[in-house]
Amino acid sequence: MTPVSAGSRVDAAWHALRNVPDPEVPALSVVDLGIVREVSEGDDGGLQVVLTPTYSGCPATEAIEADIRSALEREGLGPLQISYRLAPAWTTDWISAEGRRRLAEYGIAPPPEPGASVVHLIARNVACPRCRSAHTERLSVFGSTACKSLYRCLACREPFEFFKPI
Amino acid sequence: MTASIALTLTADLRYLLRIADTGLVHAQRLAEWCGHAPVLEEDIALANLGLDLLGQARALLAHAAKLEGSGHDEDALAFLRDERDYFNFTLVELPLRRGGADFADTQLRCLFVAAWLLPLWQGLGTSRDRDLAAIAGKAAKETRYHLAHAADWVVRLGDGSDESMRRMRAALARAWPYGAELFDDDEVDAAAAESGLGPRASALREPWLQTLRPVFADAQLTMPAASAFTSRGKRGVHSEHMGPLLAEMQSLQRAFPGGVW
Numbered sequence: 001m002t003p004v005s006a007g008s009r010v011d012a013a014w015h016a017l018r019n020v021p022d023p024e025v026p027a028l029s030v031v032d033l034g035i036v037r038e039v040s041e042g043d044d045g046g047l048q049v050v051l052t053p054t055y056s057g058c059p060a061t062e063a064i065e066a067d068i069r070s071a072l073e074r075e076g077l078g079p080l081q082i083s084y085r086l087a088p089a090w091t092t093d094w095i096s097a098e099g100r101r102r103l104a105e106y107g108i109a110p111p112p113e114p115g116a117s118v119v120h121l122i123a124r125n126v127a128c129p130r131c132r133s134a135h136t137e138r139l140s141v142f143g144s145t146a147c148k149s150l151y152r153c154l155a156c157r158e159p160f161e162f163f164k165p166i
Numbered sequence: 167m168t169a170s171i172a173l174t175l176t177a178d179l180r181y182l183l184r185i186a187d188t189g190l191v192h193a194q195r196l197a198e199w200c201g202h203a204p205v206l207e208e209d210i211a212l213a214n215l216g217l218d219l220l221g222q223a224r225a226l227l228a229h230a231a232k233l234e235g236s237g238h239d240e241d242a243l244a245f246l247r248d249e250r251d252y253f254n255f256t257l258v259e260l261p262l263r264r265g266g267a268d269f270a271d272t273q274l275r276c277l278f279v280a281a282w283l284l285p286l287w288q289g290l291g292t293s294r295d296r297d298l299a300a301i302a303g304k305a306a307k308e309t310r311y312h313l314a315h316a317a318d319w320v321v322r323l324g325d326g327s328d329e330s331m332r333r334m335r336a337a338l339a340r341a342w343p344y345g346a347e348l349f350d351d352d353e354v355d356a357a358a359a360e361s362g363l364g365p366r367a368s369a370l371r372e373p374w375l376q377t378l379r380p381v382f383a384d385a386q387l388t389m390p391a392a393s394a395f396t397s398r399g400k401r402g403v404h405s406e407h408m409g410p411l412l413a414e415m416q417s418l419q420r421a422f423p424g425g426v427w
Contacts, residue, residue: 055217055218055221055308056218056221056222056224056225056301056304056305056308057217057218057219057220057221057222057224058217058221059217086225086297086300086301086303086304087296087299087300087303087304088303089300089303089304089307090304091307139207140207140208140210140211141211141311141314141315142207142210142211142213142214142215142311142315143210143214144210146214146217146218150207150210164311166307166308166311
């Protein structure tokens with residue numbers, strides 16, 4: 001393997017991470033989701049990857065770590081250490097603009113834009129990701145995964161999921 | 167069978183385990199609803215709540231294990247202690263699907279616990295223990311959803327049909343005597359407050375009541391008089407329901423020591 005300089009190794013790592021999908025929301029990469037907080041090269045030559053998990057009990061956390069490890073090692077970017085940083089806590093504000101676009105395309109209503117307004121636990125006027133109508137209703141705050149709520153569209157009658165703000 | 171572990175218990179460790187074990191045991195009871203809730207959405211919601219609580223408990227237990235320093239991990243703490251070494255409130259170990267309890271007891275308990283956890287997490291946000299503060303900062307966001315959900319249901323049932331109202335009032339009569347323990351100070355609380363680890367139990371009483379008052383008003387529930395009885399789960403003295411709960415919760419780790427997914 002050709003040795004790579006620090007800058008390009010970190011850049012290559014970010015590039016590889018942009019292709020690691022979230023196992024539960026595969027439309028999003030772990031970078032779009034905003035859980036990769038830092039990538040750097042340590043004094044010992046190891047690649048340091050710092051993650052902030054989404055929900056305390058999210059069962060995908062370990063799968064994500066394994067996926068990140070194998071993606072970076074496959075690109076020859078190891079050895080690497082993955083560590084977790086809990087504070088500041090992850091927020092849906094960290095989902096990238098690209099991530100929001102991909103969520104909607106995938107059929108999941110994205111959370112409100114960062115700083116859009118005061119976050120309401122029971123979000124109103126959530127636009128249907130299929131027909132764009134805001135004539136929708138919440139079925140349940142809690143959905144198939146910790147990060148999503150169940151909604152239905154009263155215009156096109158389709159059920160959909162909403163990535164809930166936290 | 168794997169032998170139980172014995173912990174070296176400092177005041178700090180006891181303080182952490184009270185919070186961790188309350189979440190762990192509450193999650194275990196909520197998990198019993200999986201596949202049995204009255205509607206599918208609620209089945210999913212209760213499992214979601216349990217998962218959040220279990221995740222919070224896991225983070226606290228992992229941190230407690232590190233502080234304890236004997237080389238145990240969070241799984242050993244969760245599954246290999248004896249009953250007397252669990253320090254959850256008695257309230258959360260009481261049955262939710264047997265012994266006369268029902269869905270009203272479940273939602274009311276979720277309200278009691280979330281209304282206690284929210285000011286606790288907020289208080290822990292300034293803890294001298296930075297790891298604990300980080301866990302709390304994250305958990306507080308999750309607890310806000312739990313609180314809103316439980317409050318909705320308590321109002322819906324309390325202010326619902328004659329039957330749902332009767333059941334919610336009966337649930338309140340059953341749960342109330344166990345609420346006193348949540349705010350009962352002892353030397354562990356005094357040490358935590360003194361050293362800046364976290365708020366003492368009694369400091370959470372007023373915020374808890376402030377959360378409950380408007381919910382009770384909407385749910386047409388009357389706040390019962392103070393209870394003369396104070397349960398002692400946080401001191402490791404449990405009800406007769408704790409043993410069977412632990413037997414079920416620990417069975418896999420006891421039968422298959424070190425087993426992982």
